[in-house]
Amino acid sequence: MAFMPLVWIVLLGLLVGLVVRLTRPPTDRGSGQGPGRAPPETPPPPETPEEILDRRFASGEIDADTYTEARERLAAHRPKPQ
Template sequence: MMYGYGIGWGWMMLMPLVWIVLLAVIVWAVVRLVQRPGDRTPPQRRETAQEILDRRFASGEIDADTYADARARMAGREPSPR
């Protein structure tokens, strides 16, 4: 007689794996909950000086002369006299 131990060996081999998976899920959940909201977002690329200048010119914050002078300064050239 087997006294109900027919699948006992299978469960005995599977239980350590079940516990490892369960502990891994718990650790993952705790780490995920402890993280700050800012840590979850990917870092954003900073605008270059040229992109900022282009955006300000396109939105009308600076005029064409100021834009041309700033571009010349960034390129290392002297701005044209007015």
């Protein structure tokens, strides 16, 4: 019987806390935003065909002749600036 007022106080506190939490606007908690947190990384832009060709040549996947021929083909198919 002595704990009944304590139980009611705890229940009222939980109810008030729930109402406050439900009526607040959503926060960016956990999204990486806020003080001391780095913004989320944006994905890098996709590689251009020339960059892919350069990377493959640099890693040794293709030889110099293949690289030169592919570069010439890419240059021939590029739209000309107006």
